[in-house]
Amino acid sequence: MAEKFKLTIVTPDREFFNEEADMVEFNTTEGEIGVYAGHAPLTVIVKPGILAITQGDTVRNAALHAGFVQILPREVTILAEIIEWPGEIDEARANAAKQRAEGRLAERGGSVDVARAEAALMRSIARINAVKMK
Amino acid sequence: MASMRDIKRRKSSVQSTQQITKAMKLVSTVKLQRAKGRAEKSKTYFNCMYETVVSMLSKAGDINHPYLKANNSPKKAVIVITGSRGLAGGYNSNIIKLVRSNEWNKDDLIIYPVGSKGRDTFARLGYEMGEDYSAAIEEPIYADAMKISNQVLDDFATGKVGEIYVVYTGFKNTVTHIPTRLKLLPIKIEDERSDDDKAVLDFEPETEDAIDLIIPKYITSLIYGAMIESVASENAARMQAMDNATNNADEIISSLSLLYNRARQSAITQELTEIIAGAQAIS
Numbered sequence: 001m002a003e004k005f006k007l008t009i010v011t012p013d014r015e016f017f018n019e020e021a022d023m024v025e026f027n028t029t030e031g032e033i034g035v036y037a038g039h040a041p042l043t044v045i046v047k048p049g050i051l052a053i054t055q056g057d058t059v060r061n062a063a064l065h066a067g068f069v070q071i072l073p074r075e076v077t078i079l080a081e082i083i084e085w086p087g088e089i090d091e092a093r094a095n096a097a098k099q100r101a102e103g104r105l106a107e108r109g110g111s112v113d114v115a116r117a118e119a120a121l122m123r124s125i126a127r128i129n130a131v132k133m134k
Numbered sequence: 135m136a137s138m139r140d141i142k143r144r145k146s147s148v149q150s151t152q153q154i155t156k157a158m159k160l161v162s163t164v165k166l167q168r169a170k171g172r173a174e175k176s177k178t179y180f181n182c183m184y185e186t187v188v189s190m191l192s193k194a195g196d197i198n199h200p201y202l203k204a205n206n207s208p209k210k211a212v213i214v215i216t217g218s219r220g221l222a223g224g225y226n227s228n229i230i231k232l233v234r235s236n237e238w239n240k241d242d243l244i245i246y247p248v249g250s251k252g253r254d255t256f257a258r259l260g261y262e263m264g265e266d267y268s269a270a271i272e273e274p275i276y277a278d279a280m281k282i283s284n285q286v287l288d289d290f291a292t293g294k295v296g297e298i299y300v301v302y303t304g305f306k307n308t309v310t311h312i313p314t315r316l317k318l319l320p321i322k323i324e325d326e327r328s329d330d331d332k333a334v335l336d337f338e339p340e341t342e343d344a345i346d347l348i349i350p351k352y353i354t355s356l357i358y359g360a361m362i363e364s365v366a367s368e369n370a371a372r373m374q375a376m377d378n379a380t381n382n383a384d385e386i387i388s389s390l391s392l393l394y395n396r397a398r399q400s401a402i403t404q405e406l407t408e409i410i411a412g413a414q415a416i417s
Contacts (some may be wrong), residue, residue: 010179012358013172029347035169042336043186045347068348070186077182081276081351126311 003037009052009078010091013080016083024076025066035071039087042071049120061086063130065123082103082123086130094131098124138397145390148342158221159376162369163252165273165309169366173305187352190337190344191321199342200291201349203320206298211244211286213357215302215364216252218271223375225303225368226251228313228340234259234300244295246286248361255261264289274365279358286351290319298353302360303367311367316360318353 007024009017025034027049044090051064066078105114191202214233216226229252233243247253249271257263265285270278289295298319304312336343337367 006239008178008182012179012180012355015178027330038334043190043348044337045339045344052253066351068186068344068351070182079179079182079186079351081280094141 005037005073006036006075007052007078009069009080009083011083012078016080017053019055019099021053021076023056024078025052026050026069026078028069035076038073039071041073044069044071046078046080048119048126050126050133051078059128061133062082063089063123063126065126073080079081083108084130086133089127089131091128091131094124094127098128138149138394138401141390141394141397143320145235145387145394147387148390149171152380152387155376159373159380162372166366166373169369170305170364173272173362174363176400179310180355183352183355187321187348190341190348199318199322199335200343205290205296209244209295210242210297210299211246211289211295211388212238212250213246213248213282213298213300213302213360214256214288215271215300215366216249217368218228218250218268219372220251221375222368222372223378225311225371226255229301229303232313232315237291244289246282248282249364256406260277269416270360271365274358274361276354276358279354279361283350283354284358286318287353288406294302299370300357300360302364303371305363305366308370311371316356318356321349 004020004022007017007019008015019079023034023036025032026073027047027132029047030043030044032045032049044063046067046069048063048065051062051125053060053062063086064078064080065082067078067083070079075111096122101117101124105121172200198326211269212233214229216229226249233252233256233300234240234314239259240259244262245256248255248267250268253263253266253268265282267278267282270282286295286298290298297317301318302314302316306312306409356399
């Protein structure tokens with residue numbers, strides 16, 4: 001674990017994170033992925049889930065909801081549309097959103113946008129997990 | 135010569151107008167600072183986004199994706215970003231002029247207004263109007279841009295429109311703002327760009343699916359950037375306009391003061407003449 005890489009996380013509103021890291025893990029459309037330094041160049045699309053940044057012995061978590069990631073051997077850039085530290089999450093709101101989304105999925109009526117409800121459910125679960133892991 | 139009372143009334147009216155323009159200038163200065171800060175913060179995101187999309191497209195050159203070629207619809211979707219308020223110099227009218235320029239045929243356009251000034255003008259001129267997003271310009275957030283881009287991409291996918299443009303005011307610096315017309319879709323692939331430093335960039339999922347997912351994000355970020363720049367430009371334009379108005383008011387006030395003093399003097403002189411004449415008549 002000697003080698004580190006530069007991890008940059010940017011959102012449209014701010015630079016979320018910009019430090020050296022040992023490893024970063026997150027969810028992609030193809031499944032979970034963990035990236036060390038020296039990874040083959042790759043661009044992946046993010047799925048809502050927990051983002052875990054490992055720096056030495058410490059692990060920092062954040063809820064990452066949408067965006068894509070550009071992986072280069074010495075550099076990883078995450079273009080996140082929505083990302084939050086656990087401290088920024090309103091747990092009560094996430095719980096409410098989860099219930100709402102579950103209710104919508106349970107109905108499965110013609111007017112329910114299933115894909116949207118599923119995405120909302122995944123987002124709320126990611127938020128709740130991020131808060132719990134704090 | 136106008137009477138003293140008239141001049142005085144006019145002067146005080148100009149003075150109170152000046153107070154308003156001064157206050158508006160201060161307000162837009164503060165808003166400009168904020169908007170400028172936001173525009174700078176979001177720069178990194180857009181640069182990264184742009185680089186990724188360019189490298190992706192230069193790699194995917196031979197891919198025949200719907201986002202990369204025009205469909206057959208002659209209609210053009212135009213997202214017109216203006217302010218919701220006036221008193222900003224030429225800010226709103228420059229945008230409107232650009233949309234109405236001869237290059238575009240009125241009947242081919244569908245206007246998606248962001249900002250009520252543009253909406254009202256184009257509705258009055260009889261343009262075909264799409265969804266209205268005017269509320270978004272007050273405080274542009276990324277979610278608003280997402281809504282707009284989803285809408286236009288839907289219309290593009292269903293063949294309602296064949297091309298998508300955004301017309302906004304680019305913010306260069308506080309005194310220079312450029313009304314800009316930007317083509318969002320179909321995306322032109324710039325052949326001259328070579329990304330040797332990036333080596334081979336793989337995509338997961340496959341390139342075609344990746345385009346499906348990344349292009350909407352790219353469009354959204356462009357719309358968001360356009361909104362943020364427009365807000366900065368609007369406030370800068372208003373600041374300048376109000377600064378000019380305040381200076382003009384100063385000028386008017388000083389010339390009115392001169393007139394007032396002259397009128398006062400002549401009134402005194404006349405009164406004196408009358409008194410003296412009266413006194414002479416009695417003695």
